[in-house]
Amino acid sequence: MHWLTDPGYGPGRLVFQRGLAVTYLVGFVVAANQFRALLGSGGLTPIPAYVRRVPFRLAPSLFQLHYSDRFFATVAWAGAAVAAAVAAGAADVVPLWASMVPWAVLWLLYLSIVNVGQVWYGFGWESLLLEAGFLAVFLGNARTAPPTLVLWLLRWLLFRLEFGAGLIKIRGDRCWRDLTCLYYHHETQPMPNPLSRHFHHLPRPLHRVEVLANHVTQLVVPFGLFAPQPYATVAAAIIIVTQLWLIVSGNFAWLNWITALLAASVVDWRAVARLAHLSIGPSPAAEPPWHQALAVAVTVLVVALSYWPVRNLVSRRQRMNASFNAFHLVGTYGAFGSVSKRRYEVVVEGTDDAEPGPETVWREYEFKGKPGDVHRRPPQVAPYHLRLDWMMWFAALSVGYAEPWFPRFVVNLLANDRATLRLLRHNPFPDAPPACVRARLFRYRFTTRGERRRTGAWWHREPVAEYCPPIRRSGVNRR
Known part of the structure; x- marks a missing residue:
């Protein structure tokens, strides 16, 4: 035939x-x-x-x-x-x-x-x-x-x-x-x-x-x-x-x-x-x-x-990116059925101060792909996939996306867990783990052409809310 x-x-x-x-x-x-x-x-x-x-x-x-x-x-x-x-x-x-x-x-x-x-x-x-x-x-x-x-x-x-x-x-x-x-x-x-x-x-x-x-x-x-x-x-x-x-x-x-x-x-x-x-x-x-x-x-x-x-x-209730069997064969696909109008980022910070106060100096953890340092140019990553960075984007949309794993992530940072730190671009505590870790929610936007010329920054950001209150190393129990 x-x-x-x-x-x-x-x-x-x-x-x-x-x-x-x-x-x-x-x-x-x-x-x-x-x-x-x-x-x-x-x-x-x-x-x-x-x-x-x-x-x-x-x-x-x-x-x-x-x-x-x-x-x-x-x-x-x-x-x-x-x-x-x-x-x-x-x-x-x-x-x-x-x-x-x-x-x-x-x-x-x-x-x-x-x-x-x-x-x-x-x-x-x-x-x-x-x-x-x-x-x-x-x-x-x-x-x-x-x-x-x-x-x-x-x-x-x-x-x-x-x-x-x-x-x-x-x-x-x-x-x-x-x-x-x-x-x-x-x-x-x-x-x-x-x-x-x-x-x-x-x-x-x-x-x-x-x-x-x-x-x-x-x-x-x-x-x-x-x-x-x-x-x-x-x-x-x-x-x-x-x-x-x-x-x-x-x-x-x-x-x-x-x-x-x-x-x-x-x-x-x-x-x-x-x-x-x-x-x-x-x-x-x-x-x-x-x-x-x-x-x-x-x-x-x-x-x-x-x-x-x-x-x-x-169907009027079309599902996006769904598999109908355990072998992921003949599924359904789609992307960006909704588009965010504002960009939010979770910024994770640590300090050596065991009792944080108004004068506490917080140092920021830098991720490999997601926006953090406003002066850092967004990197080319694909087709490589930074899974933690992607989930941090979802976590910024809703704390519900972070509930299964974010608390454990903070605990691992408090212990300077080697495997976890390998997922990050910069660890501000290379010699000893921080005494405290917190997370804050920021709104990010691209700088205008004028702002870019004046400041050299790729992003402009402003704080929005506390995302995760300070967690002390002495107060956590690592599984």
Whole structure:
């Protein structure tokens, strides 16, 4: 059945798979570097306590069977090694069946981390990586032509991702409908990057054009993904350009990168090569019948599981970034259904004074990514993901987001916990832990062009309220 394969999409598969392997690599390195402080035995939300509460059927994971910090580190670094090998092309020089093994291993190991990751892994791009990674298992390698059905499943994933994000905006904040959301978004997004301030100060008419272009890209263009070529390539190219715009204007981990990679799998790269007078190489051989049967089985599975996200898309109570099964397959996506109009930041401070008073000198902890020092330029972080910094943004929106972990974070600062301090850019108490730690809520805004010239500051801030009252080292009991 020749219609089950499409040799012309071999280059698109190559771009998608290599890029996805690099994304897996980033994800596993992030996990290896941050897990001890966040999820380790002495972390802010320890995995051992979580797996005692949540059964395997609700959160299938290797760590349900066994957990130790050393075992988690082994899993994370093993995943990084496998991802690096696949990104280097190892899966393309082995037989087809053998090429599926590393992709399956990557999916299983990352699923095991996400399912015990709790609030630190509650972001939409975790499920997106798992769903795309699951489909990559069945895409074949350079020795065989890509399976047509799985290529269409990638389009279906991209459609749900973009169209769901567009619907959540139109149904959500009024500023998306009156085209004013980008008056605020570049300034109030979770983690601005070096160019975010410049985007924020673009003329307001251009911001309205940005929003309108976003609506077209997310609500109209996705239907073009199912059109014949070259229209599908045009739709994919529009999505790629939009994602590049988002990449240069903010830090959203690997969300935009995977979206662009999914769109790259739709592009007819042979036609592009012909236009550029380039040679793209011979077509791969047809896939064997057993692999075709697997592609059909996976398609049936995805079609069956699509009932829930489709129902969600047409619902007036659309959910954003939700998984409908414990394996994070065929979920629903979306982002920024509402946009903050003001930026608030939680500033954490410590002092050596055991009895703080009006004259107490407080020294500020500096985070790696989130705004703190007003003279520090927002850093470029993505596709790397600073999980604590992101949760601090949520904590500033509502103390409810911080309740499960922020008290423990303060306790660890009072003990100069090494793993916790590794998540920070600057510890103002390198020699001995502070006697007291507190947190205050500030309002932040980008400086105007005039303020920037006069002061050299990127941000202007003013205190709003006490967030966490002073906590003394002598008064806490570290678990």
